[in-house]
Amino acid sequence: MVWQETKKIVIVIVGAFLTALGMNLFLIPANVYSSGFTGIAQLLSKVLTEYTPLNISMGVLLLLLNIPVAFLGWKKVGKSFTIYSFLSVVLSSLFLELIPIHRMSHDILLNAVFGGVIIAAGVGITLKWGASTGGLDIIAMVLSRMKDKPIGPYMLLLNGIIIITAGFLYGWEKALYTLVFLYTSTRVIDAIHTRHAKLTAFIITKNADELKKAIHKKLVRGITMLPAKGAFSNETREMLMIVITRYELFDLERVIKEVDPHAFTNIIQTTGVYGFFRRD
DSSP: OHHHHHHHHHHHHHHHHHHHHHIIIIIHHHTOOOSHHHHHHHHHHHHHHHHSSOOOOHHHHHHHHHHHHHHHHHHHTOHHHHHHHHHHHHHHHHHHHHSOOOOSOSOHHHHHHHHHHHHHHHHHHHHHTTOOOSTHHHHHHHHHHHTOOOSHHHHHHHHHHHHHHHHHHHOHHHHHHHHHHHHHHHHHHHHHSOSOSEEEEEEEESOHHHHHHHHHHHOOBOEEEEEEEOTTTOOEEEEEEEEEEGGGHHHHHHHHHHHOTTOEEEEEEOOOOOSOOBOO
């Protein structure tokens, strides 16, 4: 457990560093805007600096925006996920202050693409290890736990506001390059982690009762248990079917490895869920 938590902390540090690196070396010098809370902090910082006497750095704004979301996540999601997510935000804010802003290229397209790849690599590995970069990721978990609502429309609305505001204030060319960044970063995150918002896990195990209790202790998802029999061995087993969000994949994988490392698990895409898929 100590080794697992140490690796997770290292991953969060690396992810935060990559996020700050992509911002300060590519996006900020080219006036290309990021997505989510990071994009809001970036846009607010620039607007406050240019149109008001206030001069607040992006790192400070990113931290301030995430504080109320962290409190929400602490109450509604869980301590572990929220702690690591907020740690990622704090480290990202710190690295944004420490890494100097330097233009690597005068080509805006190159900045948008390489910034998207580097930032998405940081976000992707963070998600893969059961943490997040804060902001909308925590909101997605809260909505999923409470009402099973998708985060997609909220993400689309927020990013749309960022793009339209950037277009009005700094020219539509910058807004279009922001779309290039969004497309690039989304594709890279999909490749590293998973593009599917919801996943279904089919777990064939000999320790169904023990595994069921361990999953219920860690997640708030319902489980369907089905009888199963090995075609070759003729051994009787049980199959657990559970629908999860992309943010819970790491926790589920770790529970399965701890309880029954010999279990056969098949993770597939879930295109739609009708009715609640959480455990009341």
